[in-house]
Amino acid sequence: MHDGLVVVDKPAGFTSHDVVAKLRKAFGQRKVGHAGTLDPDATGVLLVGLGRATRLLRYLSESGKAYEGRIVFGIATSTLDAAGEVLDQRPMPITREDVEGELPRFLGDIEQLPPMVSAVKIGGRRLHELARAGEEVERAPRPVRVDRFDVVAFEAGPYPEADVEVECGSGTYIRSLAADLGTALGGFAHLGSLRRTRVGSFTLAEARPLVDIEADPPAAVLPLTEAMRDLERVDVDAEQAQAISHGVSFAASALTVHGEGPYALVGPDGDLLAVYDTRGAALRPAVVLAAAS
Numbered sequence: 001m002h003d004g005l006v007v008v009d010k011p012a013g014f015t016s017h018d019v020v021a022k023l024r025k026a027f028g029q030r031k032v033g034h035a036g037t038l039d040p041d042a043t044g045v046l047l048v049g050l051g052r053a054t055r056l057l058r059y060l061s062e063s064g065k066a067y068e069g070r071i072v073f074g075i076a077t078s079t080l081d082a083a084g085e086v087l088d089q090r091p092m093p094i095t096r097e098d099v100e101g102e103l104p105r106f107l108g109d110i111e112q113l114p115p116m117v118s119a120v121k122i123g124g125r126r127l128h129e130l131a132r133a134g135e136e137v138e139r140a141p142r143p144v145r146v147d148r149f150d151v152v153a154f155e156a157g158p159y160p161e162a163d164v165e166v167e168c169g170s171g172t173y174i175r176s177l178a179a180d181l182g183t184a185l186g187g188f189a190h191l192g193s194l195r196r197t198r199v200g201s202f203t204l205a206e207a208r209p210l211v212d213i214e215a216d217p218p219a220a221v222l223p224l225t226e227a228m229r230d231l232e233r234v235d236v237d238a239e240q241a242q243a244i245s246h247g248v249s250f251a252a253s254a255l256t257v258h259g260e261g262p263y264a265l266v267g268p269d270g271d272l273l274a275v276y277d278t279r280g281a282a283l284r285p286a287v288v289l290a291a292a293s
Contacts, residue, residue, distance in 0.1 A: 001029050001031065001050075001051045002027050002029060002050045002051055002217075002218070002221055003050060003051035003052045003053055003223075003224055004049075004050050004051070004053055004221035004222050004223050004224060004226075004227060005047060005048070005049055005050070005053050005060075005221070005222040005224075005226065005227035006023065006047075006048045006049075006050065006208070006213060006220045006221060006222070007045060007046075007047060007048075007202050007206050007207045007208065007220075007222070008023075008045070008046045008047075008048055008207060008208060008209075008210060008213065009043070009044060009045065009046075009204060009207035009208060009209050009210075010038050010042070010043055010044060010045075010046040010196075010210075011043060011209070011210060012040070012041050012042070012043050013040060013041070014040060014210075015040050016034045016036075016037045016038050016046060017034075018040075019034065019046055019048065019210065020032050020033060020034050020048060022210060022214065023048055023050070023213065023217075026213060026214045026217045027050060027217050029050065029051065031050065031051050031054055032048060032049070032050055032054065033048070033049050033054040033057055034046055034047065034048050034049070034057070035047040035048075035049065035057040035058075035060035035061040035063075035199070036060070036061050036063075036065070036170070036199060038196060039081070039083075039175075039194065040083070041081065041082065041083050041193070041194070042193075042194040042195065042196065043194075043195045043196070044067075044194075044195040044196030044197055044204060044207070045196045045197065045198060045199050045202055045203065045204060045207050046196070046199075047060050047199055047202060049227070050221065052224065052289050053224055053227050055287050055289070056224070056227055056228060056275065056287060059228065059230075059231065059262065059275065060199065060200065060227070061170060062170045063170065063199050063200030063230060064147070064167065064168065064169055064170070064198075064199075064200065065167070065168060065169075065170070065172070065196060065198060065199050066148075066165070066166065066167045066168075066196070066197045066198035067165070067166045067167075067168075067174050067194055067195065067196050067197060068163070068164070068165055068194075068195045068197055069163070069164050069165075069166065069174055069178070069191055069192075069193060069194045069195070070161055070162070070163050070164070070191070070192040070193045070194075071161065071162045071164055071178040071181065071182075071189050071190070071191060071192065072159060072160075072161050072189060072190055072191075072192040073092045073094060073099075073159060073160045073161070073162070073182055073185070073187060073188070073189045074089055074090055074091055074092040074158065074159040074160070074182075074187055074188055074189070075088075075089040075159060075188055075189070075190055076088045076089065076179070076182070076188035076189075076190060077190045079175070079190075080173075080175035080176060080178065080179045080190050080191060081175045081178075081190055081191040081192070081194070082190065082191070082192050082193065084190070088188060089159070089188065090187055090188065091158035091159060092158070092159065092160060092182075092185065092186075092187040092188070093156075093157075093158060093160075094160055094185055094187075095154075095156065096151060096154035096156075096162070098185060099151055099154065099160075099162050099181070099185065100151055102181060102184045102185055103149045103150070103151070103181075105184065106146055106149050106177060106180070106181065107146050107147070107148075107149060108145065108146065109143060109144075109145050110143075110144060110145070110146060111141035111142065111143055111144070112141060112142055112144050112172065112173055112176050112177075112180075113141050113142075113176065114142060114173065114176075142171065144168065144169055144171050144172040144173075145168060145169035145172070146166065146167075146168045146169075146172060146177070147167045147168060147169070148165065148166060148167035148168075149164065149165075149166050149177065150164060150165050150166075151163070151164055152164065152165055161192065174191060174194055175190070175191040175194075178190055178191040179191075200230040201229060201230050208220050223271075223272075224271070224272040224289065225264065225266055225270060225271065225272040227272075228264040228272055228275065229264075231261075231262055231263060231264040231275065232257065232258060232259060232261065232262075232263050232264065233263070233264050233266055234255050234256070234257055234263045234264065234265050234266065234276075235266050235267075235268075236255065236265055236266070236267060236268075236273070237268060238267075238268050240255075241267040241268065241273055241290065244265055244267075244273045244274050244276075244285070244288065244290060245273065245288065245290040245291060247274075247285045247288050248285075249282050249283060249284045249285070250276075250282065250283045251281060251282060251283075252278060252281050252282060252283055253281075254283075255283060257278075257283070260278055261276065261277050261278040261283070262275050262276065262277050262278075262286060263275065263276050263277075263278075263283070267290065271290070272289055273288070273289060273290040274286075274287060274288040274289055274290060275287045
């Protein structure tokens with residue numbers, strides 16, 4: 001069984017689950033999962049874990065993300081993106097300066113209403129399942145963080161379009177940013193297209209198209225240590241490695257660490273042994289990958 005991370009350049013027309021299904025077949029194993037859903041029409045970086053890497057996906061899901069998108073003004077859709085049906089439309093002869101003037105209100109720590117087409121669960125059911133059944137339920141706003149929201153190109157007209165770049169924290173809905181920006185400008189907007197360019201430090205530069213991965217699956221696998229490269233790395237000796245394989249906790253002073261963690265603990269042979277968290281004055285195991293001997 002393969003253990004590691006695959007950085008996929010997801011094509012349009014595939015759900016994230018479709019990608020997982022294709023990689024299960026390509027690698028001949030069931031233990032495959034993804035970190036951070038991309039909508040079917042969206043493209044770009046999708047991180048897929050194989051084998052033991054599936055136990056590490058939460059650390060990848062929580063990473064910051066970057067996107068390139070196109071916002072279409074004056075048209076509201078049922079899904080807040082181009083896949084939905086048009087609910088209303090009205091010409092919006094706005095300028096680039098108008099758009100850029102509203103962007104600061106969407107920066108920093110803000111609250112967003114999860115769209116009905118999202119994977120958020122309410123009452124044990126995902127919102128997109130309820131939406132497909134024709135139901136709309138009350139949702140509570142959720143805190144998200146937007147670090148960058150810039151217009152990089154603008155096409156004027158009765159229904160202007162703006163190409164934007166966004167850097168944000170986990171859980172941010174770009175389609176909601178688009179729709180809310182339209183509202184702030186006194187009209188409507190939806191997300192015309194979306195491409196994820198980065199998850200953590202994993203960028204499009206190292207993402208592989210599905211067809212390339214299927215042609216040579218092993219060549220696409222990054223080792224477990226590389227999968228956790230965004231965590232602080234702590235190298236341990238053989239004696240500590242043995243203790244880690246048994247899930248032993250350490251006093252924070254026993255290992256040279258900085259910050260609050262989590263930490264990627266790496267053995268003398270360069271293999272990832274575990275991920276530890278700081279709890280009080282102790283370092284405790286969150287995920288142990290090394291087999292005890």
